[in-house]
Amino acid sequence: MGKDSGIGVLDKSVMILHVVAEAPRNLGELCDATGLPRATAHRLAVGLEVHQLVARDEGGRWIPGPTLGRLAATARDxxxxxxxxxxxxxxxxxxxxxxxxxxxxxxxxxxxxxxxxxxxxxxxxxxxxxxxxxxxxxxxxxxxxxxxxxxxxxxxxxxxxxxxxxxxxxxxxxxxxxxxxxxxxxxxxxx
Missing domain, CATH: 3.30.450.40 (GAF domain)
Structure with a gap:
């Protein structure tokens, strides 16, 4: 899924971003895909949602949020x-x-x-x-x-x-x- 930075909360949050980029996920699916405990997955996903890094679709599942698009648009290679x-x-x-x-x-x-x-x-x-x-x-x-x-x-x-x-x-x-x-x-x- 990526590299381990050694900063646990950051690595878990980035893992959530990767997982919801693969497919919309409800809490159970998020836990299954990441291996995170339910409380941790929920706390991090809600935190990412506050920053609009993830959002919810019409079914309440987490999906990539609008901030990701705004950040990507400014990335230079x-x-x-x-x-x-x-x-x-x-x-x-x-x-x-x-x-x-x-x-x-x-x-x-x-x-x-x-x-x-x-x-x-x-x-x-x-x-x-x-x-x-x-x-x-x-x-x-x-x-x-x-x-x-x-x-x-x-x-x-x-x-x-x-x-x-x-x-x-x-x-x-x-x-x-x-x-x-x-x-x-x-x-x-x-x-």
Missing amino acids: AVRDAGLMVLPRLQEITGESVQLYRREGAERVCIAAAEPPTGLRDTVPEGTRLPMSAGSAAKVLAAWADPDTLRTVLADAAYTDRSLAEIRRRGWAQSVAERAAGVASVSAPVR
């Missing part, structure tokens, strides 16, 4: 913003679909994309989650991952630690039909 400035020109130069990915655990998430206006393309919409097991973007992200993540990712990967060392030396990765038949890709790290 410098890497994504920079990518949105570059990706359209890269797409124009190559004539191909281009994506920018960020690793989240054992997955990679498309945080920006630009597609050609016509013709065949391998469309990967923003927000798409793909495994880190195959594809040039997965290899590039794995090549510069921390050792613990790398061990986890290599267990199911179509690539090896040796091939990642070569990618680090060369500075880019390629793949042909690793993730999907008929799809080839080239990726480079963005730092």
Whole structure:
């Protein structure tokens, strides 16, 4: 569900936010999904409701609240913003679909994309989650991952630690039909 900050009340509150984001929850469902005692779950959910981080739907179940949307609207992602400035020109130069990915655990998430206006393309919409097991973007992200993540990712990967060392030396990765038949890709790290 996320990381443990060591601040119990905060971690439990964030867990409630994640759980109600998955599906509307009444108190019993909230307790089942979080493992929290009934009194704790109720106290925290009501507190989150005061701050409009959660709200109640027409059935009285907790759902994400309007404050989350307001906070999200002001969030900035410098890497994504920079990518949105570059990706359209890269797409124009190559004539191909281009994506920018960020690793989240054992997955990679498309945080920006630009597609050609016509013709065949391998469309990967923003927000798409793909495994880190195959594809040039997965290899590039794995090549510069921390050792613990790398061990986890290599267990199911179509690539090896040796091939990642070569990618680090060369500075880019390629793949042909690793993730999907008929799809080839080239990726480079963005730092």
